[in-house]
Amino acid sequence: MELDVEIFALPKLGADAEEYEDAASPSGRCHCSGSHFTFAVADGATEASFSGLWARLLVEGYTSECANASLMDVVTRAAESWTASVGARVLPWYAEQKAASGAFAAFLGVKVDAFVQDEHELVSYSADAVGDCCLIHMRGGTLIAAFPLTRSEEFNSTPSLLATRVEPNCDVEIHRTSGFCNEDDMLLLMSDAIARWFLAELESGGQPWEQIRDLETSDGVLFQDLVCELRSSNVLKNDDTTLMRITIC
Amino acid sequence: MAYSAEISRANPGCFLFLIDQSGSMSDPFGSGGTRRKADGLADATNKLLQTLVLKCAKEEGIRDYFQVGVLGYGNSVGSAFGGALAGRDLVMVSEIGNNPARVEDRTREREDGVGGILREQIKLPVWVDPVASGGTPMCAAFSRAKDILTSWVQQNSASYPPVVINITDGEATDGDPVAGAETLRGLYTNDGQVLLLNAHLSSNPSTPTIFPNSDATLPDQFARTLFKMSSELTPAMRTAAQSEGLPASEGAKGFVFNGDLVSIIKFLDIGTRPSNLR
Numbered sequence: 112m113e114l115d116v117e118i119f120a121l122p123k124l125g126a127d128a129e130e131y132e133d134a135a136s137p138s139g140r141c142h143c144s145g146s147h148f149t150f151a152v153a154d155g156a157t158e159a160s161f162s163g164l165w166a167r168l169l170v171e172g173y174t175s176e177c178a179n180a181s182l183m184d185v186v187t188r189a190a191e192s193w194t195a196s197v198g199a200r201v202l203p204w205y206a207e208q209k210a211a212s213g214a215f216a217a218f219l220g221v222k223v224d225a226f227v228q229d230e231h232e233l234v235s236y237s238a239d240a241v242g243d244c245c246l247i248h249m250r251g252g253t254l255i256a257a258f259p260l261t262r263s264e265e266f267n268s269t270p271s272l273l274a275t276r277v278e279p280n281c282d283v284e285i286h287r288t289s290g291f292c293n294e295d296d297m298l299l300l301m302s303d304a305i306a307r308w309f310l311a312e313l314e315s316g317g318q319p320w321e322q323i324r325d326l327e328t329s330d331g332v333l334f335q336d337l338v339c340e341l342r343s344s345n346v347l348k349n350d351d352t353t354l355m356r357i358t359i360c
Numbered sequence: 361m362a363y364s365a366e367i368s369r370a371n372p373g374c375f376l377f378l379i380d381q382s383g384s385m386s387d388p389f390g391s392g393g394t395r396r397k398a399d400g401l402a403d404a405t406n407k408l409l410q411t412l413v414l415k416c417a418k419e420e421g422i423r424d425y426f427q428v429g430v431l432g433y434g435n436s437v438g439s440a441f442g443g444a445l446a447g448r449d450l451v452m453v454s455e456i457g458n459n460p461a462r463v464e465d466r467t468r469e470r471e472d473g474v475g476g477i478l479r480e481q482i483k484l485p486v487w488v489d490p491v492a493s494g495g496t497p498m499c500a501a502f503s504r505a506k507d508i509l510t511s512w513v514q515q516n517s518a519s520y521p522p523v524v525i526n527i528t529d530g531e532a533t534d535g536d537p538v539a540g541a542e543t544l545r546g547l548y549t550n551d552g553q554v555l556l557l558n559a560h561l562s563s564n565p566s567t568p569t570i571f572p573n574s575d576a577t578l579p580d581q582f583a584r585t586l587f588k589m590s591s592e593l594t595p596a597m598r599t600a601a602q603s604e605g606l607p608a609s610e611g612a613k614g615f616v617f618n619g620d621l622v623s624i625i626k627f628l629d630i631g632t633r634p635s636n637l638r
Contacts, residue, residue, distance in 0.1 A: 161419045
């Protein structure tokens with residue numbers, strides 16, 4: 112199995128690059144060859160502190176753990192790292208109190224496996240999600256799956272998210288899905304703003320997959336240009352925006 | 361659509377607190393209580409300021425999503441800030457966070473979940489001290505608020521409109537405040553009119569009330585007047601209130617009787633707020 116993986120990311124307008132609170136793993140473009148891969152995107156919550164750190168620890172933990180580690184095992188280990196990192200800092204009263212509430216992030220992790228059945232190579236995927244980072248599975252112009260949210264109106268600014276503290280995670284529901292891919296299928300891992308736009312475009316009869324497929328190719332535009340245009344048209348929320356485009360080769 | 365402007369550092373919001381510092385605030389809460397209303401009001405105001413600061417706090421510091429003022433009214437009308445902010449009207453929320461008059465160490469008790477009590481040391485920032493002296497010049501306070509916010513809405517016409525939170529024991533001594541409240545609510549940005557919310561701290565031991573949509577159950581004329589002066593909650597505020605289990609039906613107003621308004625600050629959207637953050 113071979114995969115083309117590209118990551119596109121742009122901070123919220125008006126925010127500095129170091130304030131970016133989304134995270135993706137892998138963090139850069141790659142062409143992969145093998146039988147098992149993991150990918151993850153996370154979106155740290157604005158109304159918590161050290162959320163970017165939490166998002167990074169989650170995606171890095173998920174993609175570096177062994178294949179059969181559960182998501183909550185990943186969360187537990189990432190939370191220990193977060194607590195050790197934040198606890199080592201001397202903070203003013205407000206940062207200390209804010210950090211005591213913990214950090215929160217939406218999370219999407221996808222495992223892609225290739226296996227042989229009846230002399231044919233099949234590609235399957237399974238995904239875990241908490242919150243509003245989304246997986247979109249496109250086959251040409253056909254939407255095969257949208258997960259965990261399936262409609263643009265399902266997005267809001269108060270999703271249930273993965274926390275560094277144990278207590279809030281008791282309220283969290285981990286959504287799971289799985290499916291099979293064909294050659295040339297696209298798996299799109301998205302943070303909420305661009306996922307919401309993508310689904311809204313589909314609902315209104317648009318063809319957003321074409322813009323995503325052609326991004327930063329000779330037929331397409333730069334990700335930054337697309338996002339800026341959509342933001343200025345008020346069809347994309349001004350938010351940190353992350354897209355991972357995986358093409359099955 | 362009104363009340364939908366993004367609250368950001370480029371387009372900050374504005375909170376203006378009006379706090380009753382009249383002599384009657386030395387009376388106790390409810391019947392038979394010993395805690396003075398002035399002490400409760402100072403605690404409530406400091407809690408509101410702390411909540412605002414924490415809402416905007418990030419690892420690198422405090423993001424200036426809001427400008428904030430606290431006007432006291434009693435012997436006179438003016439800034440109620442103590443410490444380095446004394447005498448100032450509207451200041452950035454980062455200045456609030458970095459300049460409490462003092463930070464007190466207090467012990468807080470909470471249940472440990474297995475039948476015991478945990479005692480925690482907490483830091484309590486203080487910006488406003490209790491004051492109880494003079495009359496209740498609420499009309500003058502509304503007039504001063506109008507002056508401050510008239511220039512604010514002109515300079516920030518694209519912003520979410522200012523939220524004014526008036527905390528009082530109810531009885532103005534310088535006239536009927538209804539007209540002044542109406543004038544204040546008449547100020548607007550391109551995103552909507554000023555929101556005026558009232559919190560009534562009463563000696564009346566009636567059941568606390570939050571976000572009512574009628575004055576039928578309010579216990580006295582003062583409460584009914586404050587209800588009348590209050591803005592209706594925005595649809596987004598009502599949705600947020602309902603998701604927190606608070607009653608906020610159609611027509612619900614930004615009025616609480618012997619309750620607190622901390623939840624209002626949570627309801628303003630500055631980005632993703634986890635539903636499981638408590």
